[in-house]
Amino acid sequence: MSRLKDKVAFITGAASGIGLATAQRFAAEGAKVFGADLQESKDWGNIEKSASTSDFFTLDVTDEPAQNKIVDQITDQHGPIDIVVTAAGVAGGGFVHMMELAEWQRVIDINLTGTMLSAKACLKSMVENRSGSIITIASVEGLEGCEGGSSYNSSKGAVVLLTKNLACDYGRLGIRANAICPGFIQTPMFKAAIMEGMGEERAEPIKFQHKLNRWGKPEEIAGAALFFASEDSSFVTGVALPVDGGYVAGHQYGVAEMAGLV
Numbered sequence: 001m002s003r004l005k006d007k008v009a010f011i012t013g014a015a016s017g018i019g020l021a022t023a024q025r026f027a028a029e030g031a032k033v034f035g036a037d038l039q040e041s042k043d044w045g046n047i048e049k050s051a052s053t054s055d056f057f058t059l060d061v062t063d064e065p066a067q068n069k070i071v072d073q074i075t076d077q078h079g080p081i082d083i084v085v086t087a088a089g090v091a092g093g094g095f096v097h098m099m100e101l102a103e104w105q106r107v108i109d110i111n112l113t114g115t116m117l118s119a120k121a122c123l124k125s126m127v128e129n130r131s132g133s134i135i136t137i138a139s140v141e142g143l144e145g146c147e148g149g150s151s152y153n154s155s156k157g158a159v160v161l162l163t164k165n166l167a168c169d170y171g172r173l174g175i176r177a178n179a180i181c182p183g184f185i186q187t188p189m190f191k192a193a194i195m196e197g198m199g200e201e202r203a204e205p206i207k208f209q210h211k212l213n214r215w216g217k218p219e220e221i222a223g224a225a226l227f228f229a230s231e232d233s234s235f236v237t238g239v240a241l242p243v244d245g246g247y248v249a250g251h252q253y254g255v256a257e258m259a260g261l262v
């Protein structure tokens with residue numbers, strides 16, 4: 001299990017959910033793992049046990065100087081960033097005619113501008129090193145609209161296109177950029193926004209939009225991140241990969257039931 005042996009990985013949103021699961025998977029695959037998050041991580045101790053080298057930083061990804069300082073510190077001590085995973089993000093949305101500008105701005109700032117700033121901070125050493133893998137965490141809600149999505153879907157749709165642009169701009173320098181578009185994944189964000197925000201009963205039909213008829217797990221997103229981080233994806237760039245149990249595969253209209261297939 002050393003597909004990322006000695007690779008230097010910077011992961012934002014690393015205290016929780018998808019970022020944490022990715023940090024754990026990368027550590028198990030031999031990477032030197034550096035996590036950053038707004039909140040402290042009570043689980044980082046497990047990563048320290050399994051990673052050859054690791055560190056955790058408190059960071060607001062919208063704070064450009066602070067983020068640059070952390071990334072510069074990592075590169076000074078451990079060499080260029082090989083992999084960045086931008087998992088820091090917040091839930092959001094609401095109906096536009098009731099939306100406060102400040103709330104719209106908050107979601108765009110963290111999800112989109114924060115992603116751009118993380119990529120920017122890491123690109124400095126990636127460009128010098130002529131190598132790197134940028135992995136953004138967008139969403140199925142960045143690929144299609146949904147009721148009440150507004151600021152969240154806009155931020156994630158823009159992350160998808162930002163990622164494709166990074167692939168266009170830096171491919172010739174040996175740097176790849178790919179977006180992961182998770183379906184609904186059982187993380188603290190999911191619990192707060194979906195299970196508690198909507199209520200379990202109202203959320204249940206969303207589960208069945210996933211053609212596998214279940215919610216996703218953070219480890220299943222970490223697996224896709226490992227693919228994009230490793231040499232297995234050496235000819236893959238500019239992709240927005242749904243990891244969503246078939247959520248965006250298409251629509252179901254009850255035809256299979258009519259035909260007696262289910």
Ligand SMILES: NC(=O)c1ccc[n+]([C@@H]2O[C@H](COP(=O)([O-])OP(=O)(O)OC[C@H]3O[C@@H](n4cnc5c(N)ncnc54)[C@H](O)[C@@H]3O)[C@@H](O)[C@H]2O)c1
Nearest residue numbers: 013016017018038060061088089139182184185187188189
């Ligand atoms: N859980 C899902 O269903 C789902 C689906 C699609 C996409 N996503 C995306 O995956 C990413 C990870 O989400 P998650 O589900 O693991 O949620 P999570 O809440 O468990 O983790 C998100 C982490 O981001 C951190 N964060 C928030 N704002 C920050 C900031 N300004 N600076 C630094 N860190 C900040 C939080 O403290 C938290 O630890 C997010 O971008 C989210 O939009 C999640």
